[in-house]
Amino acid sequence: MQNNTPYTLHCSSSECAARRGQVTTRQGTIQTPVFMPVGTQATVKAVTPENLYEMNAEIILGNTYHLFIRPGHKLIERFGGLHNFMNWKGSILTDSGGFQIFSLKDLATITEEGAAFRSHLDGSKLFLSPEDAVQVQQSLGSDIMMCLDTCIPYPATKDEVINSTNLTTRWAKRCRDAHTKREQLLFGIIQGGMHEELRKMHAEQLIDIGFDGYAIGGLSVGEEPQVMYDMTEATTPHMPKEYARYLMGVGTPQDLIEGVWRGIDMFDCVMPTRNARNGYLFTSTGRVVIKNSRYRDDMLPLDENCTCYTCRNYSRAYLRHLFVSREILSYHLNTIHNLHYYLNLMAGVRKSIEEDNFAQFRKDFYGRLECK
Structure with a gap:
């Protein structure tokens, strides 16, 4: 594990696992617990950056898969990165594209090397390795990058979960090795399906590799809300207290309240904008x-x-x-x-x-x- 962490804990609840802190990126500080509006294609749909500033938004998301396909990370890099391209002065977190590739189903093939898939726009053949995912995000210039992971369907057999989780570990090591722009933070993603012991195992493996923060992936994929809460509660005790904890793709207002109760610092979801x-x-x-x-x-x-x-x-x-x-x-x-x-x-x-x-x-x- 790294000695330096961008997360600062200010105080903790005496009633539950909730905690109050901040994450520091090169763009500034993000007060946590925080909800991060989703700006999939370099825009939070239907609003301007100025609208977001008025709401005191400090961080938004961009999507590696979509920006990789259109307009292309190299074009965005020529503009000086996503911040300049979309005129956003706050922090940006980019997801790895793993969930979007997973959602393509028949259009994607996952191997040890990476993900081969067809563009949802024109059907062209594309490939994204763990190294590619980091390189694309470094070109985008996001402040927080995510490792490429393999998303696990729900339901899945335990063998499927084990194999997929182990592949995510191997990909995480490759992402860590490919991470050269250290001013951009890199978070690991904990998988393990709906199995407490696998979540614990995977958290320990990622902590051993060492990242700037840790996320819980593979939840809110069709399971009942209480199952998601239970898996979150089973996972957060194994996530280091001195690092930010991010619950990916969640969720309803109730989900945010319950996630905070269980020790989560960061959330994102398309729900407020899509709804x-x-x-x-x-x-x-x-x-x-x-x-x-x-x-x-x-x-x-x-x-x-x-x-x-x-x-x-x-x-x-x-x-x-x-x-x-x-x-x-x-x-x-x-x-x-x-x-x-x-x-x-x-x-x-x-x-x-x-x-x-x-x-x-x-x-x-x-x-x-x-x-x-």
Whole structure:
């Protein structure tokens, strides 16, 4: 394990495994626990960087697979990296592309060497090795890079899980060896399926290799939420306390609360942005389906407890009108609100951990949902 770590622990909850800290990248500090908006193709869909700054977003995601295919990492490198290309001044985490390749199913072949796959755009043959994944991310210039891993389907036999997890370990070593730009952090990804002993084994293997942070992968892939919570709770005790803990691809507001309870520092998910474009909006009292006729002449803001630009300026009736009329502004205003909700929720989580009353915060969170 490395001696230096970009994670600083400020305080821990006396009630559970929740912790308050920060991650330092070359772009600055990220206060944790944190939700990271997903900007798959060098954009967080439907909003501008300025919108994200107003919400106090400190870090966003980019996707290695998509940017590798279009517009190409070498083009982005000529612009000085993703930050310059998309005019984002905060930190950027890029995932390795492993999950996207896994989702291609019949279009991908996984071997010891890496992943051979066909582009979802034009069917052209492409290949990504662990070394390629690191090189692409170094060209993109992200602040936090992820090792290439092999995603495990759910359900899977134990032998399948063991073989896939062992391959991820071997790939992780190759990623570590290929990591030459040390100012860019590199996180390892813990696999192991739904088996506690394999999660523990894999965490120990990755810690032995040594990374700048550690992620839990292979969850939120179809299992019941309680299974995801149980596997998270079984894994975090084996992740070093002095390093950031990242739960990949998760999730609902409830998932964030439960992840923090179990010791997670970092989250990402397309849910707030994708749901916004589909008219599903998160509020302090639960989800609002804005197309419903009950909002046709509703003069109230979407969430009376929300201070986002959308809620300060527009009624539910107007938001419904935009959505049913398929106006582009609907995507913009809805996305501003949903991302603000997520980021504001995490700000409340951080404050409650500082004050050592996260258990009450969690209870109140569920209480507001039940009162709707």
